[in-house]
């Protein structure tokens with residue numbers, strides 16, 4: 757069995773200049789989750805929610821993939837076996853680095869969805885709460901195609917299948933606070949996979965991992981994957 761599943765979080769994009777969530781100066785220190793990342797918050801004040809995600813879309817325009825993104829794309833190209841990159845990140849830096857098999861379990865910042873006709877469209881600029889949907893022409897229903905608290909993450913069956921068949925599970929740049937992603941390591945262990953954590957510090961679920969390497973993602977991720985490139989594991 758040569759399957760590899762990598763789970764990434766905000767720490768992998770931090771050195772590209774994108775803010776993480778739970779750092780002292782992180783996004784959740786400056787914004788209330790209830791206001792900007794729940795369906796109830798969107799129903800109360802869609803304008804506030806759009807301004808939060810519009811600002812993140814603007815920040816993403818200035819960001820570039822870093823060595824961690826590039827190392828994961830290179831490993832995927834050279835790996836002889838199944839590979840799935842599961843990301844909690846809504847940026848497109850993994851794709852821009854060249855990753856192919858990416859599951860955005862929390863959605864994507866560069867997509868918007870109409871709550872009326874449910875169609876999904878690409879978006880690379882700001883959304884106005886009163887804008888009309890390009891599909892059904894009804895105003896006021898466009899939302900970022902991201903998963904908010906209280907909503908079902910995307911791609912779970914595909915992710916669960918990959919984890920059940922993996923020999924190596926690596927978690928990189930995530931604090932291990934948000935489920936179901938934080939529980940993937942438990943499922944990987946039950947499947948008999950080796951579980952490795954690569955992060956700045958030991959995460960909330962760090963005790964589950966067989967091995968931890970701690971430091972900047974731009975250093976520990978390339979180091980870890982370079983040693984395994986082309987080995988089939």
Ligand code: OAD
Nearest residue numbers: 765766767770776777778844929930931934955956972973
């Ligand atoms: P967090 O902000 O919770 O955690 C980021 C992790 O990355 C922390 O453990 C940091 O120590 C680590 N870190 C920071 N800089 C790093 C660097 N340069 N190199 C390596 N590690 C670094 O972000 P996530 O775990 O991704 O969900 O958060 C999970 C989910 O919570 C997000 O997808 C988002 C958020 O609420 C939703 O919005 C639904």
